[in-house]
Amino acid sequence: MKNDKILLSHGSGGKASHELINDLFLPAFSNPILDQLNDQAVLQFGDVRIAYTTDSYIIDPIFFPGGDIGKLAVCGTVNDLAMCGARPLYLSTGFIIEEGLSIDDLQKIISSMQKTADEAGVKIVTGDTKVANKGHVDKIFINTSGIGIVGNNVNISGSNAKEGDIVIVSGTIGNHGISVLSKREGLEFDAPIVSDCAPLNSLVMDMLSVSKNIKCLRDPTRGGLATTLNELAMQSNVGIMIDEANIPINDAVRGACELLGYDPLYVANEGVLVSIVPADEAPNILAKMIENKYGQDAQIIGEVIAEPKKVLLKTALSTTRIVDMLAGELLPRIC
Amino acid sequence: MKNDKILLSHGSGGKASHELINDLFLPAFSNPILDQLNDQAVLQFGDVRIAYTTDSYIIDPIFFPGGDIGKLAVCGTVNDLAMCGARPLYLSTGFIIEEGLSIDDLQKIISSMQKTADEAGVKIVTGDTKVANKGHVDKIFINTSGIGIVGNNVNISGSNAKEGDIVIVSGTIGNHGISVLSKREGLEFDAPIVSDCAPLNSLVMDMLSVSKNIKCLRDPTRGGLATTLNELAMQSNVGIMIDEANIPINDAVRGACELLGYDPLYVANEGVLVSIVPADEAPNILAKMIENKYGQDAQIIGEVIAEPKKVLLKTALSTTRIVDMLAGELLPRIC
Numbered sequence: 174m175k176n177d178k179i180l181l182s183h184g185s186g187g188k189a190s191h192e193l194i195n196d197l198f199l200p201a202f203s204n205p206i207l208d209q210l211n212d213q214a215v216l217q218f219g220d221v222r223i224a225y226t227t228d229s230y231i232i233d234p235i236f237f238p239g240g241d242i243g244k245l246a247v248c249g250t251v252n253d254l255a256m257c258g259a260r261p262l263y264l265s266t267g268f269i270i271e272e273g274l275s276i277d278d279l280q281k282i283i284s285s286m287q288k289t290a291d292e293a294g295v296k297i298v299t300g301d302t303k304v305a306n307k308g309h310v311d312k313i314f315i316n317t318s319g320i321g322i323v324g325n326n327v328n329i330s331g332s333n334a335k336e337g338d339i340v341i342v343s344g345t346i347g348n349h350g351i352s353v354l355s356k357r358e359g360l361e362f363d364a365p366i367v368s369d370c371a372p373l374n375s376l377v378m379d380m381l382s383v384s385k386n387i388k389c390l391r392d393p394t395r396g397g398l399a400t401t402l403n404e405l406a407m408q409s410n411v412g413i414m415i416d417e418a419n420i421p422i423n424d425a426v427r428g429a430c431e432l433l434g435y436d437p438l439y440v441a442n443e444g445v446l447v448s449i450v451p452a453d454e455a456p457n458i459l460a461k462m463i464e465n466k467y468g469q470d471a472q473i474i475g476e477v478i479a480e481p482k483k484v485l486l487k488t489a490l491s492t493t494r495i496v497d498m499l500a501g502e503l504l505p506r507i508c
Numbered sequence: 509m510k511n512d513k514i515l516l517s518h519g520s521g522g523k524a525s526h527e528l529i530n531d532l533f534l535p536a537f538s539n540p541i542l543d544q545l546n547d548q549a550v551l552q553f554g555d556v557r558i559a560y561t562t563d564s565y566i567i568d569p570i571f572f573p574g575g576d577i578g579k580l581a582v583c584g585t586v587n588d589l590a591m592c593g594a595r596p597l598y599l600s601t602g603f604i605i606e607e608g609l610s611i612d613d614l615q616k617i618i619s620s621m622q623k624t625a626d627e628a629g630v631k632i633v634t635g636d637t638k639v640a641n642k643g644h645v646d647k648i649f650i651n652t653s654g655i656g657i658v659g660n661n662v663n664i665s666g667s668n669a670k671e672g673d674i675v676i677v678s679g680t681i682g683n684h685g686i687s688v689l690s691k692r693e694g695l696e697f698d699a700p701i702v703s704d705c706a707p708l709n710s711l712v713m714d715m716l717s718v719s720k721n722i723k724c725l726r727d728p729t730r731g732g733l734a735t736t737l738n739e740l741a742m743q744s745n746v747g748i749m750i751d752e753a754n755i756p757i758n759d760a761v762r763g764a765c766e767l768l769g770y771d772p773l774y775v776a777n778e779g780v781l782v783s784i785v786p787a788d789e790a791p792n793i794l795a796k797m798i799e800n801k802y803g804q805d806a807q808i809i810g811e812v813i814a815e816p817k818k819v820l821l822k823t824a825l826s827t828t829r830i831v832d833m834l835a836g837e838l839l840p841r842i843c
Binding site: 174177178193216280284299505 | 511555600608618632653
């Protein structure tokens with residue numbers, strides 16, 4: 174490890190997070206399932222393939238335009254299951270609550286979790302609640318883990334991309350991060366920016382109904398689209414060329430990013446997925462995505478290339494630049 | 509709810525925790541699996557029965573005699589799986605780390621988790637790490653969830669106890685809570701008090717090798733033996749009579765409890781289980797438990813009665829008193 178202390182950037186989802194995983198967690202916990210480095214484990218039980226994942230949510234503020242920590246905790250884990258093509262079925266919840274949190278706030282969070290679980294068609298089947306002394310935790314942290322079933326003939330992994338495959342993004346990027354930042358910092362824009370936080374399992378099921386040959390799926394949360402594309406390129410040992418002109422971004426988000434000095438490619442999303450699919454099936458898959466309410470703004474943004482094994486961006490000026498993984502920490506406590 | 513704010517006692521595992529669950533969580537999340545109120549969900553996937561559970565660990569201090577937060581996070585979840593007779597197989601980990609935690613400490617915690625996972629025969633297959641700003645979380649919190657397989661013909665639940673059944677405790681009680689408290693408060697005793705923190709799945713497998721008719725298993729963590737016995741009595745709609753003279757307690761723990769004014773019946777354990785078994789099989793099960801290193805001090809401590817539907821303690825003076833569930837909070841951040 175380069176440092177002797179944990180830094181905020183170790184939780185960014187970017188370079189430092191990957192270093193922490195590669196230098197500390199993997200050497201200790203290494204096993205064939207974990208070593209695949211997908212956002213979920215796929216476990217074989219007899220004839221049944223089960224997807225299994227976990228995430229902790231520490232977002233600040235706990236209520237934000239378009240969602241709250243409860244909705245986020247359900248969507249995030251549902252989406253991690255959906256990203257291997259699994260049908261999410263069951264969630265666990267682990268609450269860590271600060272002494273003094275209002276019961277009203279907790280009630281709102283719980284109701285929001287159940288509403289989102291209903292939409293996603295998952296059941297919360299087991300849970301745990303801890304309370305820490307005032308000042309030992311900031312309001313409320315929620316962990317959810319989840320279990321889903323992976324259908325037959327579905328083989329989705331970050332390592333499946335091949336030269337010539339097409340990269341699709343399901344919606345406008347950057348909304349979640351900018352929405353949370355605006356609320357946290359009390360920024361006001363002409364057009365309100367609302368988080369995209371949403372359960373994407375119905376979108377994935379729609380996509381799989383058109384093609385079982387979807388190769389990669391991942392939700393670009395911490396570290397944003399740029400980091401996720403880098404992860405996929407590394408896992409598949411390929412390059413990815415994307416076209417700036419085709420990346421869907423709301424005008425309000427673009428404006429806020431310009432004002433604040435953020436690159437939307439690195440801003441977190443909570444209701445967007447990236448998919449890599451065979452070129453000949455891309456038009457059908459895209460057409461189906463656009464019919465789903467969470468895929469209306471889906472676009473083809475680029476393609477997989479053999480060399481260089483990097484993520485490249487063709488800019489509006491027709492120049493090409495390398496898009497690296499997030500370095501440092503853009504926005505702490507964003508999810 | 510009686511209160512408008514979350515209190516420490518809502519995380520005690522005792523009366524206030526049960527109120528929070530009954531008044532807030534169950535009405536929102538209610539479904540047939542959750543409503544069973546066991547420490548784990550049992551899910552049917554084709555012919556396979558899967559046990560599923562979660563717990564967050566927020567113990568202070570993170571290193572204590574006999575263990576650390578990493579060992580605890582593996583043992584606690586392994587034990588919750590074992591308590592329905594499941595064979596624990598896979599764990600997830602969710603780390604929430606305070607900016608500034610030393611990498612050395614994190615490394616020690618991770619190594620301890622892996623060592624304990626190896627002993628318990630489980631694999632850590634998926635995980636997540638978040639970093640919160642300094643002061644937003646106290647050092648490190650760990651969530652683990654776990655998946656195990658429930659064997660055929662095993663039907664263990666808190667609702668199975670019947671009049672005449674025998675209550676066995678697997679070891680001396682109170683060691684974990686007093687060990688952690690001593691370390692936290694800098695108390696020194698003549699004999700060092702070491703946490704009992706241990707994975708109990710091998711002990712449960714040994715017990716099941718003698719009898720498939722074990723009715724209830726539960727590990728008396730927060731709220732201690734008294735609270736667990738009350739939970740079992742309520743779930744099974746029976747009473748339980750225990751004999752003070754037969755409850756195994758180390759002299760050092762007994763002495764510390766007298767000095768500090770704690771009742772060991774309410775002090776947390778992390779390597780002890782309570783089992784309710786048919787009377788005719790109790791001697792064989794007990795004999796097998798004593799052969800296991802985590803069951804050496806096992807004892808029969810009482811029996812199930814029809815009336816009154818309470819937990820009763822026969823004292824050393826041959827009087828009888830009611831032992832209620834923990835009220836208030838004995839020791840915050842004990843697990």
